[in-house]
Amino acid sequence: EVQLLESGGGLVQSGGSLRLSCAASGFTFASYAVSWVRQAPGKGLEWVASIGSGGTTYYADSVKGRFTISRDNSKNTLYLQMNNLRAEDTAVFYCAKYRTMGATRDFDYWGQGTLATVSS
Amino acid sequence: DIQMTQSPSSLSASEGDTVTITCRASQSINSHLNWYQQKPGKAPNLLIYAASSLQSGVPSRFSGSGSGTDFTLTISSLQPEDFATYYCQQSESPLITFGQGTRLEIK
Numbered sequence: 001e002v003q004l005l006e007s008g009g010g011l012v013q014s015g016g017s018l019r020l021s022c023a024a025s026g027f028t029f030a031s032y033a034v035s036w037v038r039q040a041p042g043k044g045l046e047w048v049a050s051i052g053s054g055g056t057t058y059y060a061d062s063v064k065g066r067f068t069i070s071r072d073n074s075k076n077t078l079y080l081q082m083n084n085l086r087a088e089d090t091a092v093f094y095c096a097k098y099r100t101m102g103a104t105r106d107f108d109y110w111g112q113g114t115l116a117t118v119s120s
Numbered sequence: 121d122i123q124m125t126q127s128p129s130s131l132s133a134s135e136g137d138t139v140t141i142t143c144r145a146s147q148s149i150n151s152h153l154n155w156y157q158q159k160p161g162k163a164p165n166l167l168i169y170a171a172s173s174l175q176s177g178v179p180s181r182f183s184g185s186g187s188g189t190d191f192t193l194t195i196s197s198l199q200p201e202d203f204a205t206y207y208c209q210q211s212e213s214p215l216i217t218f219g220q221g222t223r224l225e226i227k
Contacts, residue, residue, distance in 0.1 A: 105211030110163035
């Protein structure tokens with residue numbers, strides 16, 4: 001059974017940092033691209049960043065230069081390092097797995113989410 | 121970036137109705153369009169990928185169509201569990217974007 005389990009959310013002051021983790025199981029993690037998608041309270045879904053199986057990364061303009069996505073295939077874990085946080089970064093952060101090993105960029109499994117709250 | 125616009129933003133319907141949600145892309149995305157359902161407090165769930173392919177385990181009352189810039193999600197014979205928020209997502213570009221969502225409410 002595929003599982004994605006996020007952790008690392010919490011309360012941080014504006015300008016601070018958080019590191020989110022997503023522990024994956026039930027599939028060959030190293031073979032799949034994975035992404036972070038966030039959802040501000042009461043708002044819609046916003047894609048944040050993706051990392052391919054080979055390590056290629058992509059970022060939304062809203063986080064480029066502040067957030068870094070990375071993966072440790074030996075630990076089956078995805079990370080999101082978030083620096084210089086702003087109040088508008090407050091959101092539930094989901095990790096999500098691509099449906100196929102190709103670049104289909106659709107997400108068939110999601111974690112339960114972890115809440116990051118940035119106080120101003 | 122490719123902008124995705126859904127309509128309507130909200131929709132009221134009754135059990136047994138058929139409803140259609142529209143998604144428009146700011147440029148051609150071929151058939152690289154996906155649909156998700158999200159219920160309050162839960163992660164999104166993939167319904168349709170590649171515009172018209174039904175994800176495994178999703179009931180056949182859900183269907184998708186379209187290509188290029190205009191796409192639709194149709195839900196036939198609405199069931200109580202279908203009242204939720206629906207999002208489209210383009211997967212043409214590695215810079216992924218979602219529509220703003222359509223909230224489907226019980227009339």
